[in-house]
Amino acid sequence: MKEEIKEQLQKFFKGEVEDGEETLLKYSHDASLLQVRPKVVVFPMDGDDVKNLVKWVDENKEKYPGLSITARCAGTDMSGGAIGESIIMDFTRHMNKLIGGPLPLDDSAWYITVEPGMFYRDFEKITSAKGLIFPCYTASKSLNAMGGMYGNNSAGERTLKYGKTEDYVLSAKVVFADGSERVVKPISVNEISQNGEMSEKTFNLIKNNEAEINQAKPKVHKNSAGYFIWNVLSPSPLQGEGRGEVFDLNKLLVGSQGTLGIATEITFKIIPQNKYSKLVAIFMNDLEPLGRLVDEILELNPETIEAYDDKTMKLAVKFFPDFLKNKGLIGMLKLMWSFIPEFKMMLTSGFPKLILLVEFSGKSEEEVHGECIKLEKRIVHFGLKTHITKDQTEANKYWDIRRESFALLRKHVKGMRTAPFIDDIIVRPEFLPKFLPELNNILSKYKLTYTLAGHAGDGNFHIIPLMDFSRTDTAKIILELSDQVYDLVAKYHGSITAEHNDGIIRTPYLPKMYEPHIIEIFKEIKNIFDPKNIFNPGKKIPTENFGGTKKYIAEHIAVEHNAHHRV
Numbered sequence: 001m002k003e004e005i006k007e008q009l010q011k012f013f014k015g016e017v018e019d020g021e022e023t024l025l026k027y028s029h030d031a032s033l034l035q036v037r038p039k040v041v042v043f044p045m046d047g048d049d050v051k052n053l054v055k056w057v058d059e060n061k062e063k064y065p066g067l068s069i070t071a072r073c074a075g076t077d078m079s080g081g082a083i084g085e086s087i088i089m090d091f092t093r094h095m096n097k098l099i100g101g102p103l104p105l106d107d108s109a110w111y112i113t114v115e116p117g118m119f120y121r122d123f124e125k126i127t128s129a130k131g132l133i134f135p136c137y138t139a140s141k142s143l144n145a146m147g148g149m150y151g152n153n154s155a156g157e158r159t160l161k162y163g164k165t166e167d168y169v170l171s172a173k174v175v176f177a178d179g180s181e182r183v184v185k186p187i188s189v190n191e192i193s194q195n196g197e198m199s200e201k202t203f204n205l206i207k208n209n210e211a212e213i214n215q216a217k218p219k220v221h222k223n224s225a226g227y228f229i230w231n232v233l234s235p236s237p238l239q240g241e242g243r244g245e246v247f248d249l250n251k252l253l254v255g256s257q258g259t260l261g262i263a264t265e266i267t268f269k270i271i272p273q274n275k276y277s278k279l280v281a282i283f284m285n286d287l288e289p290l291g292r293l294v295d296e297i298l299e300l301n302p303e304t305i306e307a308y309d310d311k312t313m314k315l316a317v318k319f320f321p322d323f324l325k326n327k328g329l330i331g332m333l334k335l336m337w338s339f340i341p342e343f344k345m346m347l348t349s350g351f352p353k354l355i356l357l358v359e360f361s362g363k364s365e366e367e368v369h370g371e372c373i374k375l376e377k378r379i380v381h382f383g384l385k386t387h388i389t390k391d392q393t394e395a396n397k398y399w400d401i402r403r404e405s406f407a408l409l410r411k412h413v414k415g416m417r418t419a420p421f422i423d424d425i426i427v428r429p430e431f432l433p434k435f436l437p438e439l440n441n442i443l444s445k446y447k448l449t450y451t452l453a454g455h456a457g458d459g460n461f462h463i464i465p466l467m468d469f470s471r472t473d474t475a476k477i478i479l480e481l482s483d484q485v486y487d488l489v490a491k492y493h494g495s496i497t498a499e500h501n502d503g504i505i506r507t508p509y510l511p512k513m514y515e516p517h518i519i520e521i522f523k524e525i526k527n528i529f530d531p532k533n534i535f536n537p538g539k540k541i542p543t544e545n546f547g548g549t550k551k552y553i554a555e556h557i558a559v560e561h562n563a564h565h566r567v
């Protein structure tokens with residue numbers, strides 16, 4: 001069957017169709033702990049390739065029931081969202097170009113149109129040349145691509161102030177399950193009836209269930225779990241509240257992990273970059289005041305409030321030489337000098353339990369320094385040690401530790417691998433002082449090594465344990481721990497994924513967050529857009545029929561050593 005499919009695809013597909021062993025192995029992994037072997041990997045040249053492939057799959061699904069398409073960009077997805085059993089479509093080889101822009105949108109923003117396979121690092125070069133920025137960039141910004149950010153509704157350290165990817169998608173060209181390519185952009189509700197059946201059905205579904213949908217909205221700042229049905233309808237800014245609504249399918253498509261449609265061109269909003277920034281580090285030995293502290297800091301409107309724990313610090317000091325790489329001699333000396341307080345802490349009082357990084361940005365050095373002083377004064381009653389960084393090199397030390405926490409774990413522990421499965425939980429900051437110790441109690445029962453780092457400003461923490469994958473009980477521990485941790489998240493009204501999305505690893509746990517009625521709405525959405533289940537099956541819909549089960553997770557835990565092959 002594999003040969004037959006390849007042969008048939010090659011008849012119409014302009015890009016490469018590959019099924020060599022090395023290719024299949026490489027594309028069996030993303031940055032998750034899972035492994036799923038595809039049948040074939042294709043590299044589309046343009047939108048026509050995408051349309052023709054989707055059409056062919058749609059027409060041949062009955063003949064080959066296993067046929068499906070998983071869209072893929074850089075494959076840094078930590079949830080298993082970028083792997084699948086059938087056809088993988090990689091956009092990074094050819095569909096990685098600038099289509100147009102950056103051009104002014106209005107007084108405060110610009111826009112730019114790109115193909116999904118453009119890496120963020122290339123995108124950033126274009127925007128920063130004009131002093132512009134896409135402010136929800138990820139910690140993986142040197143690796144990931146723009147289509148993956150669309151697929152996952154990605155977010156990052158500046159999301160606290162600037163929002164997620166969904167807030168920056170102005171329009172997109174999307175190929176739907178029948179092979180048609182359409183421009184998706186906000187429209188007035190009056191235009192829905194001319195916008196096709198999918199729009200009409202989605203509108204009716206949301207309208208008919210409005211009360212339940214509103215009630216089910218997770219009460220956290222960021223949420224990527226399930227389909228994002230909450231912002232598809234919004235009050236029109238043009239006509240004033242109550243005088244009309246805007247209907248925007250991108251609010252649903254962004255973050256749907258390529259399960260509803262595949263983007264072939266995306267127009268993003270970008271904004272001017274603030275020239276100056278300054279960082280304050282706050283050292284906490286006790287987590288008790290964390291919620292109140294974050295609340296007070298938020299009132300000063302910082303650009304970021306990030307955090308990492310003592311275990312991350314220990315790793316950073318232990319593997320300090322890693323930080324010196326690529327810094328040059330002067331940079332190395334400066335960095336070594338700046339690490340002296342950490343070495344001192346290690347030898348004397350020990351590391352603080354949590355370090356908060358609060359960054360302000362603005363139009364002048366004086367302005368940002370003033371904000372830092374204001375912060376120190378504002379939180380003086382907490383009696384915490386604080387430190388305003390002197391310059392960018394010193395600030396970079398803290399950022400390096402925060403951004404590299406995951407990489408540090410991955411590189412250095414023999415026989416063990418990082419296991420992202422409870423890697424993206426979020427609860428409101430006010431619950432953190434109670435939530436974090438309870439979480440620690442659960443994890444300590446399993447004697448796992450893990451670090452805790454994340455976006456403290458919105459209560460989103462990335463916990464990545466190290467695990468020995470040669471142990472026969474690894475799958476059991478992963479499933480058990482997910483159950484317990486997600487129960488705890490549900491108890492505190494949080495979300496099982498703030499930004500990394502559901503993929504294979506979290507889809508079966510969606511019922512912990514949503515009532516059966518809401519899960520049914522997710523299923524109906526999938527049915528409206530993709531009735532034959534040809535787009536990235538096994539993600540987003542937690543039932544046997546669609547493939548999103550715990551059994552599937554257990555059967556696909558990666559055993560090979562190159563689990564993080566591409567990343």
Ligand SMILES: Cc1cc2nc3c(=O)[nH]c(=O)nc-3n(C[C@H](O)[C@H](O)[C@H](O)COP(=O)(O)OP(=O)(O)OC[C@H]3O[C@@H](n4cnc5c(N)ncnc54)[C@H](O)[C@@H]3O)c2cc1C
Binds near residue numbers: 116
């Ligand atoms: C070290 C590390 C740090 C990370 N830090 C962050 C972080 O700070 N914030 C964050 O949000 N994430 C983070 N991630 C997760 C990941 O990097 C992001 O989700 C990223 O945006 C994915 O981009 P990608 O190009 O690798 O996409 P891929 O992994 O290739 O795909 C991601 C999803 O998008 C779908 N998709 C791909 N192309 C399309 C398309 N054209 N149309 C529709 N759907 C598509 C895929 O099917 C998949 O479900 C991190 C990952 C790693 C390994």
